Amino acid sequence: xxxxxxxxxxxxxxxxxxSVSRATVKFAGRRIELTEELARVEPGRxxxxxxxxxxxxxxxxxxxxxxxxxTRVTFHQDTEDVGNFFGKFTQxxxxxLYARDVRNNLEHAKQLLEEGDAIEG
Numbered sequence: 001x002x003x004x005x006x007x008x009x010x011x012x013x014x015x016x017x018x019s020v021s022r023a024t025v026k027f028a029g030r031r032i033e034l035t036e037e038l039a040r041v042e043p044g045r046x047x048x049x050x051x052x053x054x055x056x057x058x059x060x061x062x063x064x065x066x067x068x069x070x071t072r073v074t075f076h077q078d079t080e081d082v083g084n085f086f087g088k089f090t091q092x093x094x095x096x097l098y099a100r101d102v103r104n105n106l107e108h109a110k111q112l113l114e115e116g117d118a119i120e121g
Contacts, residue, residue, distance in 0.1 A: 010035070017041045020052060027101070032056070056080055073110075075102055 012019030019038045024031060034054035041047055050059045056079060063074040 012038075015041075070114075073106060075106065077102075 006025075007021045007023030010020050010022045014021070015038070017038055017040060020035060021038070022033075022035050024033055026032070032055060034056075035052045036049050036054070037052050039048045039050045039059075045064060047062045048059070049061075051057050058077055058079040060075065060077045063076075065072045065074070
């Protein structure tokens with residue numbers, strides 16, 4: 001199972017506090033349309049996002065910490081009960097699948113960024 005996401009900014013300036021994005025995500029065989037706001041930006045430290053229009057309400061925080069070898073990215077998400085949305089799945093199963101997919105996507109992003117550094121540097 002793979003989580004995928006396609007999003008674009010619909011108002012405000014992308015990456016700036018108050019900007020709003022529309023996204024389509026696919027998870028557990030379900031396509032989910034959502035709109036989210038970049039609620040708070042701590043430059044170089046964190047981004048806080050929250051659902052504006054979504055079948056599942058959520059808030060996410062991406063934290064960035066400098067390390068000797070690069071940047072550590074920490075992802076945290078608070079979500080309403082998603083078990084009912086997915087029907088046959090229970091909350092713990094959905095949480096486990098989602099956590100695995102987020103980890104895989106972050107690892108993939110890390111790999112792409114590191115390969116870009118190797119090509120440029």
